[in-house]
Amino acid sequence: MTQHTQDTRARMEAFVTYWRTLRGDEKGESQVFLDRLFQAFGHAGYKEAGAELEFRVAKQGGGKRFADLLWQPRVLIEMKKRGEKLANHYQQAFDYWLRLVPNRPQYVMLCNFDEVWIYDFNVQLDEPLERLRLDDLPDRYTALNFLFPTPQQPLFGNNRVDVTREAADSVAQVLNSVIRRGEDRDRAQRFLLQCVMAMFAEDFELIPRGFFTTLADDARQGRGSSYDLFGGLFRQMNDPQPARGGRFQNIPYFNGGLFSTVDPIDLTPEELHFLHRAAHDNNWARIQPQIFGVLFQSSMGKDDRHARGAHYTSETDIMRVVLPTIITPFQTRIDAASTQKDLRAILDELAGFRVLDPACGSGNFLYVAYRELKRLEARAILRLRDLAAPGTPLPAPRVSIRQMHGLEYDHFGAELAKVTLTLAKELAIRELHDLLGNTGLDFDQPLPLDNLDDRIIHGDALFTPWPAVNAIIGNPPFQSKNKMQKEMGAAYIKKLRAAYPGVPGRADYCVYWIRKSHDHLHEGQRAGLVGTNTIRQNDSRVGGLDYVVQNGGTITDAVSTQVWSGDAAVHVSIANWIKGTHDGPKHLTWQAGDRPDSPWHSVDLPVINAALSAGTDVTGARRLEVNARSGACYQGQTHGHKGFLLDGLEVGALLRDAKARPVLHPYLTADEMIGNQGSQPGRWVIDLNGADDLFSAMKAGAAFERLRREVEPEMRAKAEAERASSGSERGPRQSHYERWWKHWRGRGELIERIGTLPRYIVVGQVTKRPIFEMIASEIRPNAALIVFPLPDDYSFGVLQSSMHWEWLKIRGSTLAGQYRYTSDTVFDSFPWPQSPTPQQVRAVADAAVALRQLRRTVMTAQGWSLRDLYRTLDTPGRNPLRDAQATLDGAVRAAYGMPQDADVLAFLLALNADVAAAEGRGDAVTGPGLPAGLNAAEFTTTDAVRPLGAGQA
Incomplete structure (x- = not known):
C-alpha cells in the first residue's frame, strides 16, 4: 500500500468516525457532513473546492427549489434525513439535474447519512451505478473518485447497461446463427424470445433458480436435445395444469401469449455455447428490459452486427x-x-x-x-x-x-x-x-x-385505428421527406397524402404522427413526441406544430434541438403539449453543439412557439412578392450523374474538340468554395441543358459521346426500374430519360441570368457559418450552392451581414446541426433596407469590399481556405476578420435605420409586415439588389473567384 493510499484511507476512517457522532438531521447536520466529506477527499472544505450549498434551481411549472450542494460540472448532492428511503427521491434529483444547464454535473448523489446512491443519468437513470454504505467508505471510496481534487475514473459495481449489452450480444449471436443456417426468421425470433423470458424467469425465481441454465448445459453436454428440453419447458409454461411429475413439475403457468405457439429449434453446439453463456454469465434480474429489446433487435440480421456497437x-x-x-x-x-x-x-x-x-x-x-x-x-x-x-x-x-x-x-x-x-x-x-x-x-x-x-x-x-387513451408518447420514425418516396414507394406516398391532405407534401414523415396525435387527443389530454429537428421549420412545422398551436394546443415543455442518444449523427426536437390551456411558465431547452456532450441551455417562457425558439417568433413572417419575383435567388445545378463531371486532365482532352468546347464549364461545389485555397473549382461539367432534342445534343461532339458512354446506360436502367415498380404510372425517371443528356436540374433560368453578369454571389446551401463569396460568371454553380445573381458590393454586404444570418438561422431549416438556406422561407421573406441614402449604400459596399480584401490577403499569406480563416473566430481574442464583419454590420444597420439596441429579429419581422402591407396597398417597395436610381457600375468592383485553366484544376 502506497503512502498516498494510506493517507487517503486514514482520512476516510477519520470521516467515518466523525459520521458516527451525527444524528442524521437533514436540516441541522447536512452542511457539516458535506464539508467533512470534501475534507476526506483531500480538500480544505467544500467552499475551498468551489462547491455551493443551497444552490437555487428553477422548478418545473415555476418557482425555485434549492439543491443541497452543487459542484459544477462534477456532482450534485442531495441530502435526506437518516432512515429516509432514497428511492423516493431520485425523481427530485433528476429534475434538478435536468435544469442545471449549461454546466450540468456528470454525477448525482443521494445520501441519507447512512447510504449513498450514485447516479450518472447520462448512462443509467433508473438504477444507481453504486449503492455505498458510509461505514464501507474506507474500502470502497473509489466509487467516489470524482470527488478528489484531481478527479479519477470512479469504479462502480452496478453498471446495468454493460451487463445488458453483453447479454443482448450473446442472444443475438444465437439468433443470427440460426437464421443464417436457414431457419425461418419468425420461428427463430419467437423461440429466442421464449428463451429470453425463461432466463429472466429463473433469475427472478418465477421458475426454480438455474433451471433454464441447467437445461442449456444438458443440451450442450449431449444429455438431451435442445428441441426436446426447451420444447418441454415452454409447453409447460403455457399449460395451466401443473405437471404431475417429471422434470417440469415445478414449472408454473405463464400465459397463452408469448408461449401460445411452441415450435422449438434444435441448436448447434456453438449456438448452445452462446445461449448457455447468456444464461450462466449474466444475472438477468439486473438486466434492463427497456434497453435490452432495442440492443437485441439492432444486433440481429448481419454477421458483423453486435449489441456492443448498437445505440439505444x-x-x-x-x-x-x-x-x-x-x-x-x-x-x-x-x-x-x-x-x-x-x-x-x-x-x-x-x-x-x-x-x-x-x-x-x-x-x-x-x-x-x-x-x-x-x-x-x-x-x-x-x-x-x-x-x-x-x-x-x-x-x-x-x-x-x-x-x-x-x-x-x-x-x-x-x-x-x-x-x-x-x-x-x-x-x-x-x-x-x-x-x-x-x-x-x-x-x-x-x-x-x-x-x-x-x-x-x-x-x-397511420392507417390503423388508435385506441382511446389519456396520453400519447413516443419516437416516430426519423424518415426525412427527401427519402420517403425512394424508401416507401410512390403508391404508399400517394395513399399517405390522400389520407392526410392537411400535411404539406414536403413535411417529414414524423409530422403525420404529430398531426394524428393532436386530432386523437381530447381536451386536457397530453402528448409528447420526438421528431426530426425539422419539425420546427418550414413545411414540417406548418404540418405539425403550427397545426397543434392553431387548433387549441399549448406546448408546455420542449427541446428545440439536441443530439439524439439513439444515433449520435441525428439531431432531434421534442415537443410536449396539452390540448387546451396551461397556466404558468413553459420550459424550453436546447443543446448547443454537434456532440452528445455539448452543453445544454434552458429558459422558462410564457409561451413556446411552434418554431421551438426562445427568441422572437418569426414564423408569421410573410412572403414578399418583391423578393419572390426578383429572380435574385436560386439553387445551383444538380447534374445527377458523375459522368457529367470531368477532372482537369479529362477536360483538357475534350477542349481539343471545337464542338465540345462551348459546353464545358468549371464547376464549383460548396465544399470547394469554402475548403479549397482560393475557393477554386475542382472539376468541370458538361452542360447540354440547352439541347432539347437528340440532334442538338449530338452537335457537342466528344462531349456528347462521353455522356452516351457514361450516363445513358444508367439513366435507362433507372427508368426501367421505375417503370417496373410503378406499373403503368409514368414517373420522373422515365420522363427524364427522354432527354438523358441533360442535368437532373439544369436551372436554365439561373444560367441565363448569370450569363449576363460579370459575377454573382453564392453561399453554401447547408452551412455552419455565414460565408458568402463572389464568383465569376463563367463558373457553373453546383446544387450545394445557393446563388444570388447580384453583382454589386452593396448586395453582397447585405447578404453577408449578421442581420441576414440571424434571419437565415431562424427561418431556414437544419441538417445535422448546420443551417440550410431555403429560398422560399429565408430569401422570399427577408426584407431589404427600404430607403437607404446613397451614402449609406456606399458605406455598405465599401465595408463589403474591405471584408473580401482582408479575407484574400490573409488567406494568401497563410495558405488558408475560407474554412480555415473562419475557424479562427472560434478562438477568443481580437480578430481582424471579426472587426471587419462588425464594421459591415454597423453599415448595414445604418442602411436599415436599425437602432443599436434593437432586437434584430423583432426589427426585421416588423419591417417584413410593413413591406407586405405596402405591397397589399400597391405601394412601391424596395426589393433585393442595389436600390433604384444608383449607377450599378459605381458599386460593382471586379474581384471574384475565377477558374484556373484546364489541366490546372
Whole structure:
C-alpha cells in the first residue's frame, strides 16, 4: 500500500468516525457532513473546492427549489434525513439535474447519512451505478473518485447497461446463427424470445433458480436435445395444469401469449455455447428490459452486427417526454392534495390512465411510462397513509401494464415490446415491495403473465385505428421527406397524402404522427413526441406544430434541438403539449453543439412557439412578392450523374474538340468554395441543358459521346426500374430519360441570368457559418450552392451581414446541426433596407469590399481556405476578420435605420409586415439588389473567384 493510499484511507476512517457522532438531521447536520466529506477527499472544505450549498434551481411549472450542494460540472448532492428511503427521491434529483444547464454535473448523489446512491443519468437513470454504505467508505471510496481534487475514473459495481449489452450480444449471436443456417426468421425470433423470458424467469425465481441454465448445459453436454428440453419447458409454461411429475413439475403457468405457439429449434453446439453463456454469465434480474429489446433487435440480421456497437435511446431522453407528459401533472396534484378524498380520486385516475405509443418499437417508452405510473401510485398511497388515521385500510395498487398500448410496424418489434412490458410488471412488483412493504397491502402476483396481444398491435399506425387513451408518447420514425418516396414507394406516398391532405407534401414523415396525435387527443389530454429537428421549420412545422398551436394546443415543455442518444449523427426536437390551456411558465431547452456532450441551455417562457425558439417568433413572417419575383435567388445545378463531371486532365482532352468546347464549364461545389485555397473549382461539367432534342445534343461532339458512354446506360436502367415498380404510372425517371443528356436540374433560368453578369454571389446551401463569396460568371454553380445573381458590393454586404444570418438561422431549416438556406422561407421573406441614402449604400459596399480584401490577403499569406480563416473566430481574442464583419454590420444597420439596441429579429419581422402591407396597398417597395436610381457600375468592383485553366484544376 502506497503512502498516498494510506493517507487517503486514514482520512476516510477519520470521516467515518466523525459520521458516527451525527444524528442524521437533514436540516441541522447536512452542511457539516458535506464539508467533512470534501475534507476526506483531500480538500480544505467544500467552499475551498468551489462547491455551493443551497444552490437555487428553477422548478418545473415555476418557482425555485434549492439543491443541497452543487459542484459544477462534477456532482450534485442531495441530502435526506437518516432512515429516509432514497428511492423516493431520485425523481427530485433528476429534475434538478435536468435544469442545471449549461454546466450540468456528470454525477448525482443521494445520501441519507447512512447510504449513498450514485447516479450518472447520462448512462443509467433508473438504477444507481453504486449503492455505498458510509461505514464501507474506507474500502470502497473509489466509487467516489470524482470527488478528489484531481478527479479519477470512479469504479462502480452496478453498471446495468454493460451487463445488458453483453447479454443482448450473446442472444443475438444465437439468433443470427440460426437464421443464417436457414431457419425461418419468425420461428427463430419467437423461440429466442421464449428463451429470453425463461432466463429472466429463473433469475427472478418465477421458475426454480438455474433451471433454464441447467437445461442449456444438458443440451450442450449431449444429455438431451435442445428441441426436446426447451420444447418441454415452454409447453409447460403455457399449460395451466401443473405437471404431475417429471422434470417440469415445478414449472408454473405463464400465459397463452408469448408461449401460445411452441415450435422449438434444435441448436448447434456453438449456438448452445452462446445461449448457455447468456444464461450462466449474466444475472438477468439486473438486466434492463427497456434497453435490452432495442440492443437485441439492432444486433440481429448481419454477421458483423453486435449489441456492443448498437445505440439505444437513453432513459434521460425518454424522460424528456414522460416527465412533462405524465409524471409532472400527476406529481403536482399528489403533492398538493390535502384530503383523502382527493388522493383516492387521483388513485382511481391512475388506475384508469391509458398510454399509447403509436411507434412503440421494442417498448422502451411504454416501459418507462408504466414504471413511472407505478411510482406515482406508490407516492399517492404513501401520502394517503400520512393523511389517514392509523389503521385506516389503504387501497391496493391497481396500475396495470394493460393500461399501456402500442402500435408497431415491425412484427418482431411488437413482440419485443410485449416481452419488455411483461418484465416491467415483475420489476415494478419488486420495487413496490420496497416502497410500500410496511403498509400491509396485497400486491399483484407476477404469474400468470398478462397477455398483451390486444394491447401491442402490429400495424401501420397511420392507417390503423388508435385506441382511446389519456396520453400519447413516443419516437416516430426519423424518415426525412427527401427519402420517403425512394424508401416507401410512390403508391404508399400517394395513399399517405390522400389520407392526410392537411400535411404539406414536403413535411417529414414524423409530422403525420404529430398531426394524428393532436386530432386523437381530447381536451386536457397530453402528448409528447420526438421528431426530426425539422419539425420546427418550414413545411414540417406548418404540418405539425403550427397545426397543434392553431387548433387549441399549448406546448408546455420542449427541446428545440439536441443530439439524439439513439444515433449520435441525428439531431432531434421534442415537443410536449396539452390540448387546451396551461397556466404558468413553459420550459424550453436546447443543446448547443454537434456532440452528445455539448452543453445544454434552458429558459422558462410564457409561451413556446411552434418554431421551438426562445427568441422572437418569426414564423408569421410573410412572403414578399418583391423578393419572390426578383429572380435574385436560386439553387445551383444538380447534374445527377458523375459522368457529367470531368477532372482537369479529362477536360483538357475534350477542349481539343471545337464542338465540345462551348459546353464545358468549371464547376464549383460548396465544399470547394469554402475548403479549397482560393475557393477554386475542382472539376468541370458538361452542360447540354440547352439541347432539347437528340440532334442538338449530338452537335457537342466528344462531349456528347462521353455522356452516351457514361450516363445513358444508367439513366435507362433507372427508368426501367421505375417503370417496373410503378406499373403503368409514368414517373420522373422515365420522363427524364427522354432527354438523358441533360442535368437532373439544369436551372436554365439561373444560367441565363448569370450569363449576363460579370459575377454573382453564392453561399453554401447547408452551412455552419455565414460565408458568402463572389464568383465569376463563367463558373457553373453546383446544387450545394445557393446563388444570388447580384453583382454589386452593396448586395453582397447585405447578404453577408449578421442581420441576414440571424434571419437565415431562424427561418431556414437544419441538417445535422448546420443551417440550410431555403429560398422560399429565408430569401422570399427577408426584407431589404427600404430607403437607404446613397451614402449609406456606399458605406455598405465599401465595408463589403474591405471584408473580401482582408479575407484574400490573409488567406494568401497563410495558405488558408475560407474554412480555415473562419475557424479562427472560434478562438477568443481580437480578430481582424471579426472587426471587419462588425464594421459591415454597423453599415448595414445604418442602411436599415436599425437602432443599436434593437432586437434584430423583432426589427426585421416588423419591417417584413410593413413591406407586405405596402405591397397589399400597391405601394412601391424596395426589393433585393442595389436600390433604384444608383449607377450599378459605381458599386460593382471586379474581384471574384475565377477558374484556373484546364489541366490546372
